[in-house]
Structure formats: structure tokens, C-alpha cells
Amino acid sequence: MSLLITYKEVLENMYGITYMIDKEGCLIDYGERNWNSFAISNDGEILTKKDNVIGKNLYDFISDEETRESYRKMNGLLFNGIMENIHFYYRCDAPEFRRDMKMCITPIKKDGEVKYLIYQSILLKETMRPPMNIFKNQDAQRERTSNIVTICSYCKNIKIPKSYDDSKSYIWVTPEKYYQLGGRESILLSHGICPLCYENIVLKFLPADTL
């Protein structure tokens, strides 16, 4: 009996949603059990097929350049050994659930060199609430509207005009506040990073000379 454990077995047994990428961002493998149950509960059945995951690029799953760039920078810091690990809090809501999550990114070293990164996404708290349909699958929304609203990829705050008189200044509000303010439900979400997450997640990890 071999005592060797494969990285597949490690990913499969770790807590949360886990996946491993190489330097190019290519998805090497993932913990299928938790990944699939999360995908199914988020209209993501397409991602339960292995071929749609393994060998694909992490960056291709990120819809906007700003967020893609933030992950590229964080991954770069880990692959280059500038950071030992990176973790941050974020939200991953579904219409009926507020989900508070934590992401941990851990470098896997071999012979002193970082070969892979393990992403581990942990659900900290899931709170049921009346549905917020802005978090519905975007394909369904696309048929109904062309009204685009920017949402923060990390905290899910929404960018709205500061006031009706001043449509050039914006503020970022929580999805809850967006609804309280009578924000439209039939919108298309475009992703970005709010100033607070930019400061707390992106800037926090980036040494000044890499900016």
C-alpha cells in the first residue's frame, strides 16, 4: 500500500472549493465534490464537466480586465516568492443567499521554486433572504435589458450615481442598499473593483514598486 497522496486527493479532501493553477493560470486540477455541488447550486452545470475545467485558463473565467489584472498580480507575487500566501474576504451571492467567503491562495513549492498555487475558497456564512435577482444568471437578463451596472468583483457593492443631479460622480453601495434605494432589478452586471477592495485587496498585497 502506497502512502503517497496525489495532489488530486489533497484537493478533493480539503475544506471548501479548491483548485490548482500553474504559472500561466492553467487549471491543473480541482476538488470535484465541492466544486460540483457549488456549480450546481449556482446555475453552473456546465462547469460540472471536467473538460470544461481542467486545462482551461483561470483568467478566462474572469469577465473584466481590472479583476483579471488583480489576480494576475496576486499570482505573480506568489509565484515570485514575494508573498508567502494571500488571503482575502469576498462575497459570492446567489439570488436567495448572501454568501460571505474567504479566499486563501497557497503556493506549492518544489525544489525551492513555486510550481503551483492552490486556491481555496471557503464559505464562512450563508444567509437566506428575499431573492435579489440582480444575482441571477446573466443570460436570462440579457434578453430583458441592456442597462449595464458595475458591481465589485470582490465585495459585490454596486456603483450608482451619487444623485440624480450629478450623474458624473458615483458611490458604491451594498446590494442591500441598492435595493433599498429602489435600484432596478433588470440590469446587466459589468464587473470592476470598488475603491475599498482596491485598497484592501489589491494595494495591500502589492509592494509600491510593482504598482
Ligand SMILES: [Zn+2]
Ligand atoms: Zn469591493
